[in-house]
Each structure stands twice: as structure tokens, then as C-alpha cells.
Amino acid sequence: MSEAGATKKFLYINRKAPYGTIYAWESLEVVLIGAAFEQDVSLLFMDDGVYQLVKEMQTKGIGMKNFTATYAALGDYEVNKIYIDKDALTERGLTLDDLQHLVWEDENEDWAEKDSIHLVGRDEIADLLDEQDVIFNF
Amino acid sequence: MSIEINGKSIETDEEGYILNLADWTEEIANVLAKEEGIEMSENHWEVVNFLREYYDEYQIAPAVRVLTKSIGKKLGAEKGNSKYLYELFPYGPAKQACKIAGLPKPTGCI
């Protein structure tokens, strides 16, 4: 970790569906680049952003790169606080089972696998925003 | 830009990273290594193959910190440290090893 005083809380808010716009992929790249600076990073998926984590995408037919395998690398980058707006899921007829199962491995507990994804409601999202030093919107 | 191997021309970007992942062969890796001043040993291959597997699974080349940690987990702590990796790839393990492995330059590579 960085020196205590230098660590800031960064939140990336993802609100767009994948492929229709470039936001989802751009956000993921920025998160990965930002992770090199060892800050305290959280990701929040709300509105159409929850569609980014839907599993088993087949992009061959639209001729675009399927970047969704990269979300599974977030754990390696120590990005392991991934929040999902549960109302957004419900509104779209989705459940957690429709999404990728993202995990991270705790080096201090003999690489024990732990869940990265947490379902949150509107009050928890409001608190999450309050806690941050920096918020990026995609 | 391109490099010539056995009369076959392989396209690269201006920094020498090959453009088409599918063009890669071990022979090309040896040529790319030689251009970097590296003679490929078993230890070099171990890292290069690890990177190719990582890319295959996650569609990205890992940042140095992630590479170091993941190598440590897979091959043991004596290899999962930057001293070991920089001895193998003096100009930066992610950068040089990725080039030899035929991957794009790592995201966030500094």
C-alpha cells in the first residue's frame, strides 16, 4: 500500500450499457490504469451499467472486441469492492445469477477466494458517494 | 512496420509489438528476444508463456505489479519479485516480456 496519507478513495460510477457507446470499455481501461497508483478503489454499477456484467456475451456477430473477460482480472488489480444497484437489476428483470461471479483472492489468508460483488440499495449508494474523495462518471 | 521471419513478413507497430496475436510463433519470440538483446532460457519462456495464458484468459496484458503477484502465486515467491523479473527482462518485465510474447503493450504500462 501507499503511505497512509496519500491513499484516496476513488469511486467509478458506470451507468451505460456495453457496446452501444464506448463508455464501458473506457471506464474499465481507466480503472486498470488507475489501479497502478494503489488507491482505495470502488466500482458502482447502476442504471444500464448493470448490463456490463451480464455473462456469456458473444460479440462476433457485431464485430467488436468482447472485453467482459477483463472484469475477472479486477481482483488481481486489488479492485475488489464492486457495488451493484439492486433496483437497477430488478427494473431490468435481472438477478445476480445473470451476472459474472467476480472474486478476489486474499493474499493474507492463503489466497482464500472472496466475493467482490455487493448488492446495494439507494441509501447505501448515497452513503458510498459521501465517503469518496474522487468520483469518476462513465 | 514489419519484421521478416523465414521470408514471411509479420506486421508490427512502431515500437515493434506484433499487431496480430495469431501471427505469433516461438520462432518469432526468439527473433523479438534477440532484438531486445535477450537470449531465451527456460526461465524466460516460463514468464512469456504465463503472459500468453493470462492474456488468453483476461484479454489484457497485466501491469507489472499484477504480473509480479500472479507469478509469485503460480511459480513461487523466489520468482514473484521484481528483482528476479528485471534480471530476466532488464528493460521492464511487462514491456519486454509482453513484446516477446506477442501481446499488445500492457494497459497502464509506465
Place this chain on the structure above:
Amino acid sequence: MLHIVNKSPFTAGALQSCLRIAKAGSTILMIEDGIYGALDGTAVSGQIREALGDITVCALSHDLEARGVNGKVLDGITLVDYDGFVELVTANDGVQSWL
């Protein structure tokens, strides 16, 4: 008339406007992020189901597959590929894209 919707029903009013204007006998084609309007169990599924009697609703299969939701399409919606897209354009007198 062929109506084309390429925006998600949750972020833009395109689908709503289209449904309000589309006459009986016309066709709606959902493409790109518009295909999220073709799914079952969502907040807009009821509206689409209601429209289905009078209007033909199609969705581009490649866009459904790309987004991993091809298994969730509402009954009564017709899946088309790129050739089907072209056929719809040529078979209809006019095309309105709700951008």
C-alpha cells in the same frame, strides 16, 4: 412504416415516443442498445406485450447475443439477422430512426 430504435428504453425516451406514434400494421426494429426493450421481465415488458397485437416487433439477433441476453427475449418478438434487417428496410415504404 419501419421504426428503428437503437437506444435503451431505460436511458432515452425513443422507445416511448416510437410506441406512441407507431400505427397498427407497422413494424418496430430494435437494434444496438435498443434490444434491451425486447426482453422479458423488465419495467417496459408490459408495454411491448400490449403493442404486440397491432405492431410487429423485431430485434437484431447479433446485438442480443453480443449483450448476453438472447435467452431473455419476450414471446412474440421476431429475431432478425443483418439480411433480415435489409429485407425489412426494402419491404417498408418508409423508415423512421428514433435516434
